[in-house]
Amino acid sequence: MTVEKERRFFEEQHVVMKRISTSFQNGRIGHAYLFDGERGTGKEAIALYFAKLLLCDQPENSVPCETCHSCRRVTSRNHPNITMIRPDGQDIKKEQMSDLIFTMTKKGFELGRKIYIIAAAERMNVAAANTLLKFLEEPEGEVTAILLTEAYHSILPTIQSRCQRIAFHPPSRERMIENLVEKGITTSMAATVTMVTADPDEAFELANDDQFAHMRKTVLKLVEASDLHVQEALLFIQSDWASLFKEKEETERGLDLLLYAYRDIVAYKAGLQSVPTFPDQQEFLRSLSMKMTYSKLSAHMDAILQAKKQLHGNMNRTLLMEQLVLSMQEGLLVV
Incomplete structure (x- = not known):
């Protein structure tokens, strides 16, 4: 993902960014969050930004410094204290959750908070969801979960109740359509692709x-x-x-x-x-x-x-x- 695209997500989701900043400033970091929003609203980019802020060696004004060893490793996606889970095929399976819990509880991490991010959390099968639920109920040490979803109501209510929900709002669909039409896309196709994704770049690619x-x-x-x-x-x-x-x-x-x-x-x-x-x-x-x-x-x-x-x-x-x-x-x- 380009720096420009990340910056656009941060600007569009300024309410989310403000909430994250305030929570950090007040020292009120939850143990589990549910980032809920349409495809293309920047949930993963902001989840990684949040992780970077939580692990930064010298944050300033509730913003990661971007230059310390920790920030650089988050940027390059190889920080040992961050674990990312994605669907294995079409689902997130119980074995993935069991491996996650083992990873979160074993030694070998650096000092500081441990963070796991679950992409497409609505795709957890029942066994995976129940395994995660037990871990959410009894987290060990400084652990923060960030679940990403496009379908909040498909998440088990028992998991919903244990997470702080943060809603991501899509950009104006009407404005997205106008921008696509200005780039030569027909109004009809622009209207269709902006229902499929809230990401202007992806919408343009689909339209072509x-x-x-x-x-x-x-x-x-x-x-x-x-x-x-x-x-x-x-x-x-x-x-x-x-x-x-x-x-x-x-x-x-x-x-x-x-x-x-x-x-x-x-x-x-x-x-x-x-x-x-x-x-x-x-x-x-x-x-x-x-x-x-x-x-x-x-x-x-x-x-x-x-x-x-x-x-x-x-x-x-x-x-x-x-x-x-x-x-x-x-x-x-x-x-």
Whole structure:
């Protein structure tokens, strides 16, 4: 990550930075934090900044010096007192949590606080979450946990209650769209990518990615196919969808885009003035809003969210999508 990008995160999340600074200044450092925010809001960059501040040899005005041996090692990602955990495949597994606890409790660390950062904490499986919970309840010595998540409500309530929640707010979506349009991106594509990520750089890359454009088009075709005969919709899944959304991560992105399409439909039905995800599909999605009840739209969105949860299990992805389509077919009722 570039220094310029880090600086932008720090500026955009000035409320978070102020809270961290105040906590440090007052000597009120918690033993566990939950950094909650959309993709691209700088959670990991600020978690590492916080770790650097906590380990700095000579902080000044609640800011790390950036020049001491400790700060330099945090910057180069090789400080021995910091442990980073990421999903192993699609999940964070119990073995990873057990290894973490062993690492946190064994000797060999330098003096000072020990810090562990868990990226995508919502992806902890049940066993991993329960193992972490026990450690959160009985931390040994000066230990600080920083959990990063894009889905706060997917974290176990018992873990939520033991962490200080720090909310990361995304930049103005309208301003991001304006900036992308100024760079030559169409308004429709800009509206879509700014729903996928709050990071302007990533949004620009997605907007210029031919595969993402194909994904976007295919998701909209699925919405259209779901309005047709069930056999046509299932055939679409087996041919067009399955050949494009091969990996779990790709399927998850497709489900996100599908969910956003139905959010657009709900917004049209309710007469809301929010910026849609697919403004170029206004006529089609508005026509669907006239055909579907609120209860069925809600059922559709719940089914998509459930499919996202099942995606991280061992269920066959094509079968998962076929079941989702069947569920959606049942929901297309005329008001």
